[in-house]
Amino acid sequence: MKELCINAETYSLSELFTFITGELSEHDCTPRDIRLIRLCVEEIFMNISCYAYAPDTGETSVSIDFPPVKGDSLEVDISFSDRGKPFNPLKNPPPDLDASLEEREIGGLGIHIVLNKMDTVTYDYRDGKNILTMKKELRGHR
Amino acid sequence: MMEIRKEKNGDTALIFVSGEVDSTNVNEFEETLNAFSEGEDKVIIDLGDLYYISSTGLRVLLMLQKRYGRGDALSIRNTNEEVMDIFKVTGFSKLLHLV
Numbered sequence: 204m205k206e207l208c209i210n211a212e213t214y215s216l217s218e219l220f221t222f223i224t225g226e227l228s229e230h231d232c233t234p235r236d237i238r239l240i241r242l243c244v245e246e247i248f249m250n251i252s253c254y255a256y257a258p259d260t261g262e263t264s265v266s267i268d269f270p271p272v273k274g275d276s277l278e279v280d281i282s283f284s285d286r287g288k289p290f291n292p293l294k295n296p297p298p299d300l301d302a303s304l305e306e307r308e309i310g311g312l313g314i315h316i317v318l319n320k321m322d323t324v325t326y327d328y329r330d331g332k333n334i335l336t337m338k339k340e341l342r343g344h345r
Numbered sequence: 346m347m348e349i350r351k352e353k354n355g356d357t358a359l360i361f362v363s364g365e366v367d368s369t370n371v372n373e374f375e376e377t378l379n380a381f382s383e384g385e386d387k388v389i390i391d392l393g394d395l396y397y398i399s400s401t402g403l404r405v406l407l408m409l410q411k412r413y414g415r416g417d418a419l420s421i422r423n424t425n426e427e428v429m430d431i432f433k434v435t436g437f438s439k440l441l442h443l444v
Binding site: 213216235238239241242245246249300301302304305307310313315316319320 | 367368369396397399400401403404407408410411414415427431434435436439440
């Protein structure tokens with residue numbers, strides 16, 4: 204498992220991208236899979252960046268792990284933890300996908316994308332920390 | 346990395362977006378799209394070389410589509426498979442005027 208501790212600010216995103224894409228590349232992930240995982244990482248990180256410590260700032264730890272699985276798959280587990288306000292983003296109301304152009308509200312898309320693209324997403328508040336973990340099995344990897 | 350350029354074809358403004366739109370460059374994306382579409386009655390955004398867009402970029406497209414309304418005053422073309430997948434997941438494939 205590898206871990207990166209960064210300020211939960213937009214300017215840290217490039218460093219986070221470098222960390223995540225580097226780890227995925229080392230495990231021979233395809234560019235398409237890397238973009239997909241990176242997208243989900245961006246959405247969760249920006250959520251933390253906007254809400255966890257507002258109006259103050261704080262740190263976030265992001266870890267990535269590749270637990271062994273059978274067959275030709277690669278499992279990617281990514282976990283975010285912060286000491287901000289207890290906040291479960293999974294309880295956010297989902298966007299209204301049937302709303303008209305005029306009615307459609309701008310927001311709530313990030314978590315919706317993550318829930319759709321990752322296999323499992325879990326939230327826990329433990330030891331004063333928000334901990335969000337997401338997992339994805341990349342099939343036909345090898 | 347992102348690049349945006351504009352061409353005029355008669356009364357239509359063609360805006361080509363390439364690369365990646367994420368939270369690090371979304372302000373530039375929004376400002377440039379707004380500047381390039383300013384005063385234009387008919388706009389086509391070509392996403393043929395866009396291969397990454399996060400929710401923050403989607404919001405910019407949605408706001409622009411809201412500004413132009415339904416119909417073909419604003420169209421989006423050449424969306425690649427990966428970006429189209431995100432449009433579908435978020436319901437944007439029904440909100441944006443895709444051609």
